[in-house]
Amino acid sequence: MPQLNGGGGDDLGANDEMISFKDEGEQEEKISENSSAERDLADVKSSLVNESETNQNSSSDSEAERRPPPRSESFRDKTRESLEEAAKRQDGGLFKSPPYPGYPFIMIPDLTSPYLPNGSLSPTARTYLQMKWPLLDVQAGSLQSRQALKDARSPSPAHIVGPFCLEFPGQADLSLHQFHLSNKVPVVQHPHHVHPLTPLITYSNEHFTPGNPPPHLQADVDPKTGIPRPPHPSDISPYYPLSPGTVGQIPHPLGWLVPQQGQPVYPITTGGFRHPYPTALTVNASMSSLLSSRFPHHMVPPHHSLHTTGIPHPAIVTSNVKQESSHSDIGSLNSSKHQDAKKEEEKKKQPHIKKPLNAFMLYMKEMRAKVVAECTLKESAAINQILGRRWHALSREEQAKYYELARKERQLHMQLYPGWSARDNYAGNYQGKKKKRKREKQAGEGNEHREYFPNPCLSLPPITDLSAPKKCRARFGLDQQNNWCGPCSPNFLSFCSNTSSL
DNA sequence: CACCCTTTGAAGACC
């Protein structure tokens, strides 16, 4: 289990002890197991890398280099080297080896170890935790069961297996040091060179016997994949004291948690959250002090309820509603209309809580600037195509970082907005900015079965949607085949099979 | 000015 070098209380030292592979044999086994699948994936991925991209990124290229080498031994060695490098680089000692072979993504520090013999938190641990998980100091309490439920179905991509690779600190990929989750926050180099993804990084197994994980972790296994899952943040929250002053000094990997340079980067909602949001989520004293120290008083309501604390979150977007005008209109409305208007108004007052970003979105956010800089492209659609391909070209370990980060985002989002559902943002529910979805149009135009020709500069072959027949079947059902479009109808299929056999 | 485009992933809806 990852942990801080807290046991001895000597925070940043003892670099040479950091990479202790007590479970090396076991780990090697697991790596070997995964290596073939990893090779396959790497092959598939490398085949996805188009020429234009590789040309564009001759400097980087290194995507191929970054991919895990086929040999597990060299992979392990490389990992070890990277770990050592990383450890030397990372303020000495915060980053340690992946102690849990079975915990591919374990990045939560061992929170039993950061404490000094006298019971207090070691300075390093305290600083680290304050930096990385300021908002996780939430007394999750009632949330835990719910979260556990969600955890069980939270994504754990089957292709992401094996020990978490710490190669990235050793990579000269600046972008990884620029990671920000915040909206509209300029990408900047991390001042302390603390990897922004540090929550994803494992620590020394000093206090862990690989085969004997803590009980609360043992039980945390993805029921679908069987892959052990890292503990969710609420597990660590009780050990996560905050003191105002230290947090703001270092940009948070989840950038929105900490206002950048004192700017209210994210709009503070004055309307609070809608009623269904429970008040069970509370902020402990240290959290409150953090908030009150970092935000004006009017932003920090006196009472409990994290969601009413006015924590600036990028996910919150207040709709631009002219409340005054609606007030003046109310008088002229009859009672029913009045009520409707009132409801509508209240609806409009609700802040728009955005979906947490998924792994790819996080990746895009980080890499977009880099791609824009490398290419002359400015069109997001084209850039996103490139990013999509790069995403596939990423090694499993690199993708795992983003999956893990996204998972933490979701957990955090869930803690901040326990009652929120993605459904809330569906058109019709959200009264703010609404888009006319293209899908609606496509359904009528029947272009859902078209051949898809992506950006020609990406030199991709056209993709014929072979799964098309399933669409109408899913949409209308088997008993309404008369509603199926031509290509979806069984007759059409038999016709195609006949003609193809000719 | 609102929406489209384009990507992947998560979650909800639908059959």
Next chain:
DNA sequence: GGTCTTCAAAGGGTG
């Protein structure tokens, strides 16, 4: 349970 749809970000393009 499988499939589809919507929405997350981004910003130039389009009507």
